[in-house]
Every structure is written in structure tokens, then in C-alpha cells.
Amino acid sequence: MILRYTFMRLLMLIPVSFSISVVIFMIVYLLPGDPIDNLLRVGSSAEDRAELVARYGLDRNLIVQYFVWIGNMFRGEFGEAIVLRRPVADLVAQNLPYSLTLGGLAFLFSSTVGMALGTISAVVRHPVLDRFMRGFILLGSTVPGFWLALLLILFFSVNLGWFPVSGAGGWTSLVLPVLTIGFGGVALVARVTRVALLDAQREDFVTLLHAKGLSSGTILLRHLMPHALLPVVTILALRIGWILGGAVTVEFVFGRPGLGSLLIRALGQRDYPVVQACLLMLALAVMLGTLIGDVAQASMDPRIREKKT
Amino acid sequence: MRYSTKTQLLTGSAIVAAGLLFSTHATAQDVSVAFSASELGATAYNPVAASTLNTATSLIFDRLVEQDADQSFHPHLASSWEETSDGMSWTFSLLDGVTFHDGTPFNAEAVQFWIASYAGTENEYLVEAIGSVDVIDELTVRFNMDRPEPNLLYNLASAFMGIPSPTAFAELGDDFGVTAAIGTGPYELQSFEIGLETVLVRNEDYTWGSDLSENTNAGHIETFTFREIPDQSTAFLELRTGGIDLLLGVPTDFLKILEAEANIQIIQMPGVGISYMPINVTAPPFDNILVRQATGMAIDQDGIVAAIYNGVGAPARNFLISSLPEANVDPSLNVMYDPARAGELLDQAGWVMGTDGVRVMGDERLSVSLFTANTTELTRLTQVVQAQLAEIGMEAIITVFDSSTIRDEYRNNAHQLAVRSYDWNNSDILDWFFSGNRLGYPNVSMWEDAEGQRLNDVAMTESATSAERIANFTAYHEYVLSQHLFVPIYQPTQNIAFNSDAITVPDPVRGARFRGQSFVDIKVVE
Numbered sequence: 001m002i003l004r005y006t007f008m009r010l011l012m013l014i015p016v017s018f019s020i021s022v023v024i025f026m027i028v029y030l031l032p033g034d035p036i037d038n039l040l041r042v043g044s045s046a047e048d049r050a051e052l053v054a055r056y057g058l059d060r061n062l063i064v065q066y067f068v069w070i071g072n073m074f075r076g077e078f079g080e081a082i083v084l085r086r087p088v089a090d091l092v093a094q095n096l097p098y099s100l101t102l103g104g105l106a107f108l109f110s111s112t113v114g115m116a117l118g119t120i121s122a123v124v125r126h127p128v129l130d131r132f133m134r135g136f137i138l139l140g141s142t143v144p145g146f147w148l149a150l151l152l153i154l155f156f157s158v159n160l161g162w163f164p165v166s167g168a169g170g171w172t173s174l175v176l177p178v179l180t181i182g183f184g185g186v187a188l189v190a191r192v193t194r195v196a197l198l199d200a201q202r203e204d205f206v207t208l209l210h211a212k213g214l215s216s217g218t219i220l221l222r223h224l225m226p227h228a229l230l231p232v233v234t235i236l237a238l239r240i241g242w243i244l245g246g247a248v249t250v251e252f253v254f255g256r257p258g259l260g261s262l263l264i265r266a267l268g269q270r271d272y273p274v275v276q277a278c279l280l281m282l283a284l285a286v287m288l289g290t291l292i293g294d295v296a297q298a299s300m301d302p303r304i305r306e307k308k309t
Numbered sequence: 310m311r312y313s314t315k316t317q318l319l320t321g322s323a324i325v326a327a328g329l330l331f332s333t334h335a336t337a338q339d340v341s342v343a344f345s346a347s348e349l350g351a352t353a354y355n356p357v358a359a360s361t362l363n364t365a366t367s368l369i370f371d372r373l374v375e376q377d378a379d380q381s382f383h384p385h386l387a388s389s390w391e392e393t394s395d396g397m398s399w400t401f402s403l404l405d406g407v408t409f410h411d412g413t414p415f416n417a418e419a420v421q422f423w424i425a426s427y428a429g430t431e432n433e434y435l436v437e438a439i440g441s442v443d444v445i446d447e448l449t450v451r452f453n454m455d456r457p458e459p460n461l462l463y464n465l466a467s468a469f470m471g472i473p474s475p476t477a478f479a480e481l482g483d484d485f486g487v488t489a490a491i492g493t494g495p496y497e498l499q500s501f502e503i504g505l506e507t508v509l510v511r512n513e514d515y516t517w518g519s520d521l522s523e524n525t526n527a528g529h530i531e532t533f534t535f536r537e538i539p540d541q542s543t544a545f546l547e548l549r550t551g552g553i554d555l556l557l558g559v560p561t562d563f564l565k566i567l568e569a570e571a572n573i574q575i576i577q578m579p580g581v582g583i584s585y586m587p588i589n590v591t592a593p594p595f596d597n598i599l600v601r602q603a604t605g606m607a608i609d610q611d612g613i614v615a616a617i618y619n620g621v622g623a624p625a626r627n628f629l630i631s632s633l634p635e636a637n638v639d640p641s642l643n644v645m646y647d648p649a650r651a652g653e654l655l656d657q658a659g660w661v662m663g664t665d666g667v668r669v670m671g672d673e674r675l676s677v678s679l680f681t682a683n684t685t686e687l688t689r690l691t692q693v694v695q696a697q698l699a700e701i702g703m704e705a706i707i708t709v710f711d712s713s714t715i716r717d718e719y720r721n722n723a724h725q726l727a728v729r730s731y732d733w734n735n736s737d738i739l740d741w742f743f744s745g746n747r748l749g750y751p752n753v754s755m756w757e758d759a760e761g762q763r764l765n766d767v768a769m770t771e772s773a774t775s776a777e778r779i780a781n782f783t784a785y786h787e788y789v790l791s792q793h794l795f796v797p798i799y800q801p802t803q804n805i806a807f808n809s810d811a812i813t814v815p816d817p818v819r820g821a822r823f824r825g826q827s828f829v830d831i832k833v834v835e
Contacts, residue, residue: 033713037750039360042733042741043434052431084352085360086487086503091352094503150542158550165547166538168505255538257504264539265350265504270713 005298009291016287021073024279025066028272034058035082038269056082069276083271091262092277098168099258102177102251103243109182110243111236114189118232121190122197123220133190140187149180149253166255177254181247185239192235196228203227230300237293241286338531338833340812343544345558347732349537352503355486356471357423357478358430364557365507365535367824370471370492373401373420374462375519376821378579380632380734382462385519386415386472386493396457396773403448407517409474410497417444422475424452435464456770459778463735468824493517495528495829507535521819521826528829530812548573554811555831557823559804560686561618567806574809577802578818579632582732583625584690586796587742587753592725594675599658601793604726605644606651607701608796613693618799625797627790628739635736635782642790644797651701660702668702679705680727682712690798691728720749727753728798734821736782740769743789754794764788810834 036052053059057068072079078088121133156176157165164173200206201224209219248260259278266274348363356362356370373387384390387401407415421442427433438458443451452461464470477491490498495518496509511528518525536553538544545563547553549570559567559575567573586608594600610624626643629636652662660668660675668675679698681691688709695705705726710718718724731738741747744765745757764785772778805823807814815830 031714032717033711033715034717037713037716039431042735042738044431046746048431048434081352083360084350085358086352091503153543153546158546161550165550165552166540166543167536167552253540253543255536255540255543257502261504261539268711268713269350 002295002299006295009294013287013291020283020287021070021280022066024276024283025069026062027279028270028275029062029065031270033270035270035272038083038271073280078277079273081266081271081274083269084266084274088273088277091274092259092281095258095262096281098256099244099247099251099260102174102181102247102256102258103240105174105178106181106185106243106247107236107239109178110185110189110239113182114186115193115232117186118190118193119197119220122194122201123216133194137187137191140184141191143183144249145180145184146249146253148183149176149250152176152180153253166253168256173254173256177247177250177256180250180254181243185243188235188239189232192232193228196231197224200224200227226300230297233296233300234293237289237296240289240292241282242289244282244285339534340530340532340555340831340833341534341536341553342555342557343536343538343547343553345556346539346541346560347558349539350504353486354490354498354501354507355473356469357426357432357473359469359486360431362468363507363535364822364824365496365509365533366468366471367494367826368496368509368533368828369490369494369498370473371407371494371517371519371825372467372470372472373465375521375826376463376466376734377521377819378632378817378821380634380821382466383520386517387465390462392774394774396459397454399452399454399461400445401450401452403450404517405448407493408514409477409493410491410512411474411477413474413476415472415493416447417450419472419475420450422478423472426473426478432469435467435469457773459772459775460735460737462775466821494825496533496825499532504537506537509533509535515829518829519826522829523815524829526829529832530828533828548806548808551808551811553808555805555807555814557805559806561621561801561804562685562689564621564804565619572808572810573806574814576805576807576814576816576818576823577621578805578823579630580622580732580801580803581630581734581821582730582801583628583630583797584687584728584730584799584801585625585628586694586726586728586798588793588795589722589725589727589753589755590792590794591722591755594658594660594670594677595725597658598793599654600660603651603654603658603701604698604703605793605796606647606654607698607703608644608694608798609646609648609697610644610798611646612697613690613799617689617693618801621804622802623800625800627797628742628786628795629736630734630800633734633736634779635739635786638783638787638790642787644790648701655701655703662702666699666702667704674704675702676704676706677725679707680715680718680724681707681709682715682729683709684712687728687730694728694798716750719753722749722755724753729753730801736779736786737769739782739785739789740765743794756792756794758792761785761788761792 036049039052040049057065081088081091084091121129153165153176156162163175167173206219209223247258248263251258251260252264259281262274263278266278344363351359351361351363353359354366354369356366371386373385375383375385377383386404386407388404390399390401392399403417409415421444424436424439424442427436438454438456439452440455441453443453445451471492474491477489478485481489495512495515497512499508499510501507511531513527515527538547541560544556548556564575567575588595588601588604590596614620614622614624627636627638655668659670663669679691679695681687691707695707698705742751743754743756743761744752745762748755768781768785772781803823811834813832813834815827818827820826
């Protein structure tokens with residue numbers, strides 16, 4: 001059953017991927033400006049320019065360019081960066097590990113801390129703690145990452161000197177970026193966990209369990225949690241893509257290499273192949289995240305896989 | 310008991326940690342450098358084929374000649390040179406005993422191979438005028454020219470003309486500059502991670518520094534770590550906290566904050582470009598030369614230097630930085646602030662002062678668009694320019710674009726005025742920005758003129774010697790000025806900041822830019 005569901009879900013990815021590829025391709029080309037300007041230096045002539053445009057195939061019909069691009073993608077060829085002058089696959093391969101480490105740790109941090117905080121606030125239900133939690137959640141979901149990043153640097157690196165300001169050398173340089181990206185996630189996960197737990201507590205079976213004399217701890221961990229985790233897993237799966245995308249500005253502020261830094265630089269120079277590859281990676285992450293979330297949800301909740309297949 | 314053991318342990322480890330920290334600091338032979346924002350993102354240390362190169366390139370590779378801040382040329386790997394009077398042949402004598410990092414000798418054959426390797430690259434224009442290279446003997450080469458190239462020495466001093474080891478260059482192919490980069494420079498490439506950092510170690514055999522360095526032998530510092538920090542605020546905080554020791558390219562806005570720090574010292578060098586306001590001569594009302602002239606007189610360059618830049622840098626009066634000989638034009642052609650005269654000129658052009666402080670001609674108001682790119686420095690300058698234009702009754706409406714989009718706007722002829730800047734310490738920049746062959750961008754002024762093109766061609770292709778070239782470019786420059794195609798505003802300085810508790814940096818800095826020749830003079834503070 002779950003296999004069939006997964007298969008159907010995978011089939012649905014085909015039209016989605018197609019639309020994404022068109023959007024990614026078009027967005028980049030419809031932007032004003034072009035990469036050739038960033039290659040020309042003082043002294044080059046109009047003919048030099050035309051020659052470069054032709055060399056990178058930018059003078060061809062947009063539809064032809066699209067099919068050439070998508071054809072290369074299927075063969076796993078990302079092409080050569082126009083301004084950066086390296087195979088795009090190399091650039092992505094160099095930067096991806098940094099983004100994955102950062103994203104993975106931020107994901108771990110936001111899921112564990114978020115679930116713990118959400119559970120505590122749902123169980124303790126103390127008015128002061130409640131208010132504190134609500135304030136924290138509000139801050140977490142509204143404070144922009146780049147600003148939080150600068151504040152964290154100011155406090156932890158400049159005033160206290162605990163962590164390096166920027167760079168990617170050693171685990172200490174990971175702490176602040178992970179906190180910055182994870183902060184928003186913690187708030188979100190805590191909120192969802194809290195609401196889901198509170199909802200589940202109101203169910204009749206919980207009263208029955210209490211009546212049967214089970215301890216509160218057992219009820220929470222063995223009976224409430226599986227129910228409450230369902231929406232949390234969905235939210236977490238959606239965050240997989242979000243965390244990679246959210247790292248874009250944070251990588252920039254902390255001077256870390258990664259897909260985000262690469263994307264920002266390539267966008268500024270209109271380096272089309274690099275921008276396309278980075279966007280494609282981010283889109284893939286979102287698609288995979290959603291897929292994992294859906295499958296996890298379906299395996300946990302029979303109602304979903306019944307309904308959708 | 311348990312408590313006290315813990316305390317002892319903690320204290321003990323704290324002392325050990327402090328000791329370690331102290332000892333590494335005292336013997337630190339590793340200096341961290343952050344690139345300036347404009348040179349981030351280089352993907353290869355390959356002078357021949359790269360489209361962008363950063364400062365570290367100049368430590369790995371030496372050049373035949375070096376250029377000083379006064380734009381004069383100094384011998385480096387070429388100990389002397391001779392040019393025939395018709396400019397058709399140049400003979401270079403090479404330094405003896407120079408070796409590449411891979412142990413192979415630097416000689417006339419290496420130069421021959423290197424010049425030939427530019428064929429087919431985008432940097433080919435640097436050596437385009439060289440027809441062939443003859444090896445006269447082990448240490449003498451002759452360049453036989455296809456046409457005179459008085460700009461040859463300037464090209465040879467460029468970062469794009471660092472000399473790679475022929476053996477390594479041929480062996481590594483496309484990987485040259487990525488996996489390894491072999492030159493004759495004072496530092497060798499140890500590791501290079503694109504977009505992150507470059508580590509260089511001292512070349513112990515180095516004895517052939519140029520006379521721009523105090524120390525002509527191996528550098529004082531063992532290792533330089535060059536880091537890429539895209540965000541300016543982050544780079545500043547790194548310098549403050551000791552994460553980096555040297556910051557290349559500090560924006561003028563940051564100078565005041567940095568000066569307040571006790572351990573940070575700043576060096577200011579003459580800049581290599583200007584900020585200016587091109588005027589689109591095809592867009593009314595600027596098709597009238599009187600309006601263009603009046604616009605120029607509205608800008609108070611001295612006021613801008615004092616107000617925005619705290620007196621750092623110099624006002625720009627014409628299109629070239631003042632250290633270039635071609636900047637010495639007829640003084641009456643320099644653009645000077647004169648709002649009263651600007652008012653007269655506008656009256657003469659038919660634009661009379663309206664009731665709301667904006668000039669009018671019939672029903673039409675003197676309202677123009679003013680474009681700029683989205684960097685803090687340019688947008689601030691543009692706001693002041695807007696205020697100064699208002700003084701002569703010209704309303705300027707600012708639109709801010711990102712640097713790629715704005716070029717498209719120029720090409721679509723959508724602009725009237727724009728505030729921008731360039732970095733280039735050679736008079737051929739006039740050809741780049743004013744040649745009729747490049748309308749829109751880079752010829753933002755959209756200027757096409759038969760006499761202008763003639764003077765341009767003469768300056769670019771018919772100068773045999775350096776003196777002739779200077780005369781021809783001065784004439785072209787003067788003609789450009791007489792047409793009021795732009796308003797010169799400001800000549801920025803190049804600012805370098807360093808942690809004076811950690812290192813000392815030569816001051817004044819020799820050379821047109823802060824690069825290899827100054828890095829070998831950097832010392833650790835004992």
C-alpha cells in the first residue's frame with residue numbers, strides 16, 4: 001500500500017519538475033542584464049562581445065536554448081560557468097557539502113529543541129512560561145535571519161569572543177550560523193508541537209488512559225506523542241527545503257561558502273548556468289522534502305494513503 | 310572535596326589554554342588577509358586565461374615590470390628594456406638566477422612560451438600588438454611588433470601578465486591555477502578553496518624583489534591566508550576581533566568607525582579611478598550643450614569631498630585620475646563649481662526659474678531622471694548630487710538599479726543622468742567610455758561624433774611612442790571635456806586597514822595598488 005502511494009507520489013513529481021525547470025530557465029533569462037558585460041574588460045570591441053555571445057549560445061532562440069539546457073541536464077551536464085569559468089558541476093560539488101552540513105545541523109537543532117520546548121510548554125502550562133514561549137515563538141517566526149546573524153556575531157563573537165565572526169574553519173564557526181537558521185525553525189516546531197499535544201490531550205482516549213491509572217509520563221511518551229508527531233513531521237519535511245533556501249543570506253553574512261553564497265554571486269553577475277543549477281538544487285531539496293514528508297505521513301497515518309491512492 | 314577538585318581542574322585547564330593562546334599569538338607567522346569586496350569570486354590563479362584575478366595572484370607570479378603610484382615603470386623580472394624609435398621592436402634583458410616554484414629556470418624561452426599562450430584567450434588583447442618573440446640569448450628577448458604599442462609597459466605590469474612556469478602550465482592545462490599555480494613570486498600557492506580561502510607559503514629561494522619593496526628577499530611572514538568575506542560589516546568585525554589582520558579595500562564610509570579603534574591603523578593610497586555623472590547627450594534637455602555645461606557647474610566637488618568623505622580623497626575635475634599625465638589638460642576645460650554661471654547658462658538655454666524653484670520652459674518643467682547602482686557609497690553620493698542639482702533649479706528623480714540591470718537601461722537609452730564610478734589607471738579608459746562603437750554601455754553618454762572618433766583613433770592606434778601617446782590622448786581628453794559629456798565628481802582613495810597590534814605594514818605604500826611588492830615588507834609585531 002505504502003509502495004503504491006510512494007509510486008503515485010513520484011509520478012506526480014514529473015509534471016512538477018517540468019514546470020519548475022521552465023520557471024527556473026525563464027526567470028533567469030527574463031532578468032535584465034547579461035553575463036557578457038561581466039566578462040568584457042576595458043579595451044574589448046563590439047565584435048569581441050558578439051563573439052562571446054555566440055560562444056555561449058546566448059544568441060539562439062530562447063526555446064532552442066531551453067531544450068539544449070534540459071537535454072544537457074538529462075545527461076547530467078550542468079555546463080560551464082560563463083563568468084566563473086569552471087564546470088558548474090564542480091562549483092556545486094564544492095559548495096553543496098557546506099550547505100548540507102549547515103542545513104542538516106540547523107534541521108537537527110530546530111527539530112530537537114523545538115519539540116522539547118513545545119512539549120514542555122504543553123505539559124507545564126504555567127502562565128509565565130506560556131507567555132515566554134509565545135513571545136519566543138513570535139520573535140522566532142518574525143526576526144529576519146541576516147539581522148539576527150549580525151546581532152549574534154556582535155554578542156557572541158565581538159563582545160564575548162566565544163566563536164569566530166565568519167568563515168568555515170572547524171566546528172566553532174558552525175555554531176552561530178546553525179543558531180541563526182535554526183532559530184526560526186525552533187519557534188515553528190515548538191508552536192506546532194504544543195498545539196498538537198494540547199489537541200491530543202483533549203481526546204477521550206486520554207481520559208480513559210488516565211482512568212486506567214497510567215502515569216502521565218507514559219501517556220505523554222507512548223500515547224500522545226505518536227498523535228502529536230504527525231503535523232510536526234509534515235512541518236519538518238517542508239523545512240528541509242526551507243532550511244537550504246533560508247541559508248542563502250546567512251551564508252553571505254557569515255562569509256561561508258555554500259549554495260547560497262554561490263547563488264548570490266552568480267545572480268549579481270548574471271552567470272546563467274550557475275544560477276540555474278543552484279535554483280535547481282534548491283527546488284529539488286524542496287521537492288524531496290515534501291515527498292519525504294508525505295511518505296512519512298502516509299506510513300504513520302493509514303487514512304492519508306487510503307484517501308490519496 | 311569533589312567541588313575543589315573540579316575547581317582545580319578548571320583553573321588548570323584555563324591556565325593551559327591561556328598559555329597556548331598566548332604562545333601562538335607571540336610566534337604567529339600566519340597573517341590573515343581579507344580581500345576587498347570588488348575582488349571576490351576569482352576561480353583560478355591563471356593570469357593568462359582568467360577573467361578575474363585577486364591580490365594573491367601578485368604574490369604567486371612576478372611580472373616583467375612594475376608600476377608605481379606615480380604611474381612610472383620599474384624593472385622587475387626584466388632588468389632593463391629598450392624600445393626602437395619607431396616603436397616596432399622592444400628588447401628586454403631578463404634577471405639572472407630566477408627560478409619558478411617548481412625549480413625550472415626563468416629565461417627567454419619561458420617568456421616566449423608565455424606570450425604565445427595568450428592566443429585565443431580573452432586576455433589576448435594585452436599582447437595583440439606583439440607579432441613575434443625572438444629569443445636572442447638565454448636572458449634576452451625581443452618583441453617584434455605588428456604595430457607600435459606605447460601602452461606595452463602598462464600591459465606588462467598588469468596582474469593579467471604574471472608569468473607562469475611553462476612546464477606546469479603545459480602539464481596542468483585547464484587545472485593550472487586551480488589545483489596548482491606555479492610562478493616565480495615571493496609566495497607559493499599551498500591551498501586554494503574557491504570562494505573560501507587561499508593559503509600562500511613563503512618562497513624561501515626568493516631574492517629578486519623589485520625596487521618597490523624594501524625587502525627584495527623572501528618575505529618576513531611565513532604564511533598568508535587570504536579569505537573571502539562577502540559582507541563588509543562582517544569583514545570589519547573580523548578585523549576588530551583579530552580574526553583577520555589586514556583588510557584590503559575599506560569603504561570610505563567605514564573609515565570613521567575604524568579610526569576610533571585603538572588597535573586598527575589605516576593606510577590611504579591614491580585611487581585608480583573616479584566617480585562621475587555621465588550625461589546622455591541624446592536625451593532632451595541634455596541635447597543642448599548649454600544645459601550640459603550648466604549641469605557640470607552645479608556640482609560642488611569640494612563640498613562633496615568635505616561632507617561625504619570627511620576630506621579623504623580629492624575632487625575630480627576631469628575624466629582621468631590626476632597622476633596620469635593626460636589629466637593635465639587646459640585648465641579652462643576642467644569642470645569647476647559655479648552655480649551663478651550655471652543659472653545664466655540655463656537662462657540662455659530658455660529654462661527660466663519657476664515659482665516652485667524648478668526651472669520651466671513653457672509648460673515643461675526641468676525634471677530629469679538620475680540613475681545609480683545599488684551600493685551604499687553610490688546611493689549616498691547620488692542623493693547629494695540630487696540636492697545640488699536642485700540648487701540650480703533642476704529636479705532630479707533618483708532610480709536605483711542593480712549593477713547588471715542598469716547596463717540594460719543604458720543600452721535601451723532609458724537614462725538621462727547617472728552616477729557611477731570606474732577603476733582604471735590608464736588614459737585608454739577614454740576610448741572605453743566615449744568611443745562611438747560602444748553606445749549605451751560603456752558609452753553611457755551616448756556620444757557619437759566624427760571629430761571625437763578621429764581623435765580617438767589617432768590616440769589608440771597611431772601613437773608610436775609614449776610621448777606621442779600622451780599628446781594624442783590629452784588632445785582627445787580635451788575634446789571630450791569641451792563637449793560636456795559628463796560631470797567629474799570625486800577621486801576616492803584606496804583604503805587598507807590593519808591590526809597594528811599584530812603586524813606592521815610599509816607606509817607609504819609603493820606601487821599603483823597594494824599587492825605583492827608590499828606584502829613582502831609586512832612584519833609581525835614582536
